[in-house]
Amino acid sequence: MSVITYRQALRDTLRAEMLRDDNVLLLGEEIGLFEGSYKITEGLLNEFGEQRVRDTPISEEGFVGAAVGTAMLGLRPVVELMTINFSLIAVDQIINHAAKVYGMFGGQTSVPMVIRTPGGGGQQLGATHSQNIELFYAFVPGLKVIAPSSPADAAAMLRAAIRDDDPVMLLENLGLYNSKGEVPDGDETVAEIGRAAVTREGSDITLIGYSRMAAMSLRVAEELAEQDVSVEVVDLRSLRPLDRQTVVDSVRKTGCAVIAEDDWLTYGIGAEIAASIQEGAFDYLDAPVRRVAMAEVPLPYAKPLENAALPSAESITTAVKETLSAVGKRVG
Amino acid sequence: MADTAKAKGGGTAKSTGGRRRSRKDSTTSATGGTTSGVADEKPDVLLDYYRRMVLVRRFEERTGQAYTQARIGGYCHLNLGEEATVVGLMDSLKERDYLYTNYRDHGYAIHKGMSPRRVMAELYGRSDGVAKGWGGSMHMYDTETRMLGGYGIVGGQLPLATGAALAVTYRGGDEVVMCQMGDGTTNIGAWHESLNLASLWNLPIVYAIVNNFTGMGTSVERSSAEPDLYKRGSAFRIEGVRVDGRDVLAVRDAAVDLVEKARSEKRPYILECTSYRLKGHSVVDPAKYRTEDQVAEARANDPVAAFEEQLEKAGVLTEEKKKEIADAVKEEVADAADFAENSPSPDVSTLFDYTYATPVANESRRMPADPVFAE
Numbered sequence: 248m249s250v251i252t253y254r255q256a257l258r259d260t261l262r263a264e265m266l267r268d269d270n271v272l273l274l275g276e277e278i279g280l281f282e283g284s285y286k287i288t289e290g291l292l293n294e295f296g297e298q299r300v301r302d303t304p305i306s307e308e309g310f311v312g313a314a315v316g317t318a319m320l321g322l323r324p325v326v327e328l329m330t331i332n333f334s335l336i337a338v339d340q341i342i343n344h345a346a347k348v349y350g351m352f353g354g355q356t357s358v359p360m361v362i363r364t365p366g367g368g369g370q371q372l373g374a375t376h377s378q379n380i381e382l383f384y385a386f387v388p389g390l391k392v393i394a395p396s397s398p399a400d401a402a403a404m405l406r407a408a409i410r411d412d413d414p415v416m417l418l419e420n421l422g423l424y425n426s427k428g429e430v431p432d433g434d435e436t437v438a439e440i441g442r443a444a445v446t447r448e449g450s451d452i453t454l455i456g457y458s459r460m461a462a463m464s465l466r467v468a469e470e471l472a473e474q475d476v477s478v479e480v481v482d483l484r485s486l487r488p489l490d491r492q493t494v495v496d497s498v499r500k501t502g503c504a505v506i507a508e509d510d511w512l513t514y515g516i517g518a519e520i521a522a523s524i525q526e527g528a529f530d531y532l533d534a535p536v537r538r539v540a541m542a543e544v545p546l547p548y549a550k551p552l553e554n555a556a557l558p559s560a561e562s563i564t565t566a567v568k569e570t571l572s573a574v575g576k577r578v579g
Numbered sequence: 580m581a582d583t584a585k586a587k588g589g590g591t592a593k594s595t596g597g598r599r600r601s602r603k604d605s606t607t608s609a610t611g612g613t614t615s616g617v618a619d620e621k622p623d624v625l626l627d628y629y630r631r632m633v634l635v636r637r638f639e640e641r642t643g644q645a646y647t648q649a650r651i652g653g654y655c656h657l658n659l660g661e662e663a664t665v666v667g668l669m670d671s672l673k674e675r676d677y678l679y680t681n682y683r684d685h686g687y688a689i690h691k692g693m694s695p696r697r698v699m700a701e702l703y704g705r706s707d708g709v710a711k712g713w714g715g716s717m718h719m720y721d722t723e724t725r726m727l728g729g730y731g732i733v734g735g736q737l738p739l740a741t742g743a744a745l746a747v748t749y750r751g752g753d754e755v756v757m758c759q760m761g762d763g764t765t766n767i768g769a770w771h772e773s774l775n776l777a778s779l780w781n782l783p784i785v786y787a788i789v790n791n792f793t794g795m796g797t798s799v800e801r802s803s804a805e806p807d808l809y810k811r812g813s814a815f816r817i818e819g820v821r822v823d824g825r826d827v828l829a830v831r832d833a834a835v836d837l838v839e840k841a842r843s844e845k846r847p848y849i850l851e852c853t854s855y856r857l858k859g860h861s862v863v864d865p866a867k868y869r870t871e872d873q874v875a876e877a878r879a880n881d882p883v884a885a886f887e888e889q890l891e892k893a894g895v896l897t898e899e900k901k902k903e904i905a906d907a908v909k910e911e912v913a914d915a916a917d918f919a920e921n922s923p924s925p926d927v928s929t930l931f932d933y934t935y936a937t938p939v940a941n942e943s944r945r946m947p948a949d950p951v952f953a954e
């Protein structure tokens with residue numbers, strides 16, 4: 248076992264997959280000479296050269312589409328989009344092309360590509376640079392969207408994404424890059440895309456999140472354990488496909504649920520989860536399903552406003568406690 | 580007007596190995612026409628340009644400091660090294676002209692007319708900031724001075740500025756729109772689409788490319804198939820001019836020329852200003868990817884130092900005057916920082932004030948922990 252950062256897990260996995268398969272190439276802005284805006288590709292240009300670590304101009308639509316083209320000829324491009332906000336410039340190539348080529352042409356050519364991109368607010372980056380719009384992609388059949396919350400998952404899920412024959416969007420998170428966790432030495436785990444995980448077992452309430460919110464949910468659960476509340480945490484891990492069964496099984500056990508999401512509430516990821524819970528666990532529910540999400544505004548720059556608008560450990564804790572008191576369980 | 584040979588490269592600047600052929604290049608005339616030298620200019624004007632350049636320099640240094648002290652957050656990009664370009668471009672615009680820029684916008688905001696106090700307050704995220712603390716460093720905006728925004732999405736400002744020029748012609752006005760951007764931005768699709776629209780629709784707009792030869796860590800040669808950026812309008816029949824962006828007079832002359840042509844002819848133009856970024860891409864970028872030579876080259880091309888030396892040699896800037904300007908600017912920047920420091924943060928109760936301009940039924944005003952249906 249070694250303890251490494253989420254960033255290191257991604258980097259090591261990229262490198263290992265490039266060593267393993269010559270068809271894996273990297274494209275993106277500032278991934279070579281600059282070694283990545285968030286240093287995920289550190290050292291890779293040096294090791295693999297410009298043919299396989301290709302710095303692109305600021306042309307998101309162009310190079311994401313070009314990656315789709317290389318994938319149509321059997322290469323396995325891994326594209327880095329500096330943040331998910333800039334994916335909006337490439338959205339046509341992702342949704343109208345990457346996601347469509349396999350089905351629209353009767354299954355003749357798959358598109359084995361990965362788009363890695365971080366989301367995440369809380370860095371005072373303002374309205375255009377702090378959006379959590381993974382939902383746009385999770386909405387689209389033909390795309391797979393995964394969101395690791397720990398270093399071990401980051402490695403196993405990136406490995407899976409690169410070896411997968413479909414376009415996979417791997418959602419990273421600015422707030423997780425420096426987080427640490429255990430990864431088994433020489434780990435070769437290939438995550439199963441489309442599977443959620445119960446990352447902490449509990450009996451009083453189910454707390455559901457993904458990416459940064461899954462990590463935060465674990466911390467909230469630990470704190471609440473000290474107040475004798477037993478929180479079960481479900482990390483969605485995959486937004487499309489969505490593992491409804493794992494969520495529903497947990498709620499059938501605990502009888503109530505809170506969903507923590509970094510995106511906006513209306514039509515957000517949590518809305519789909521809540522709908523699934525009422526369909527799959529209606530008779531087991533003792534309280535309404537609560538969602539903790541970002542305030543529905545273009546995110547302001549000023550710190551006090553940003554803090555107020557974003558979900559936090561405190562707001563999640565509040566929602567958990569209120570839900571528990573609604574079902575008659577005392578806390579603290 | 581001056582002979583072009585005389586004032587090559589803003590006086591003291593070192594030759595830069597073929598990057599800059601002359602003070603001015605153009606897609607229509609090989610000589611690039613004439614530009615003024617220091618000798619042709621009134622001392623008052625020169626001293627004012629100098630003061631404005633020093634103001635940008637000191638303001639940005641202070642901003643960098645405040646960022647390191649965590650008084651400023653988010654992304655923060657400075658105009659260090661681009662002072663002559665900023666001042667030359669802004670001097671070419673009339674008050675009624677419109678300006679759009681990228682996120683490297685502090686100097687433009689100030690010299691389009693915003694007070695340093697309110698720009699600094701915006702950087703601090705305070706309620707007296709030009710955008711009330713909502714925008715931050717990348718998003719200076721002020722309808723009064725017609726600076727219609729710094730934009731953080733690369734290329735985002737291009738279609739907007741193009742549309743503003745369309746509005747000008749639609750209203751039958753005689754304003755010009757200036758759209759500033761970096762060299763790296765000429766590779767985004769919006770650039771090509773905007774140029775086509777502007778030429779097709781005969782719009783009064785000047786696309787001003789600030790070519791600091793780098794987009795983050797990527798050089799122009801590594802990102803642009805036609806690295807002579809001023810030529811990139813050719814496919815759209817848009818004339819382009821390149822000037823030495825370290826030379827405030829050259830920038831001003833070229834900009835005035837193109838702005839006035841745009842105004843009278845209702846045609847788009849491209850103006851490329853070459854300069855150097857003295858520091859990293861943003862305050863947090865240590866710029867390790869730059870070679871020692873490149874760092875030395877940038878330093879040798881410091882436009883403020885060059886202009887200072889030029890004015891001293893010409894006898895326009897005396898030691899006394901220099902100190903007077905330095906003191907006044909220092910005072911102005913300190914005052915801006917004090918003002919920002921003392922301005923209140925926006926109140927959390929204003930969080931939902933700017934989602935919609937027209938009030939609407941059922942708008943969500945829910946805080947993260949609030950239930951959807953409150954009892």
Ligand SMILES: Cc1ncc(C[n+]2csc(CCOP(=O)(O)OP(=O)(O)O)c2C)c(N)n1
Pocket residue numbers: 276305307329333336656681683731732733734760761762763764765789791793794795860
């Ligand atoms: C669409 C988009 N892609 C990527 C980025 C990240 N980014 C911010 S600035 C920048 C470099 C821009 O370079 P240039 O246009 O030369 O301007 P400079 O910073 O040199 O002034 C990049 C890639 C962004 N903000 N928007």
Ligand SMILES: [Mg+2]
Pocket residue numbers: 761762763789790791792793794795
């Ligand atoms: Mg640049």
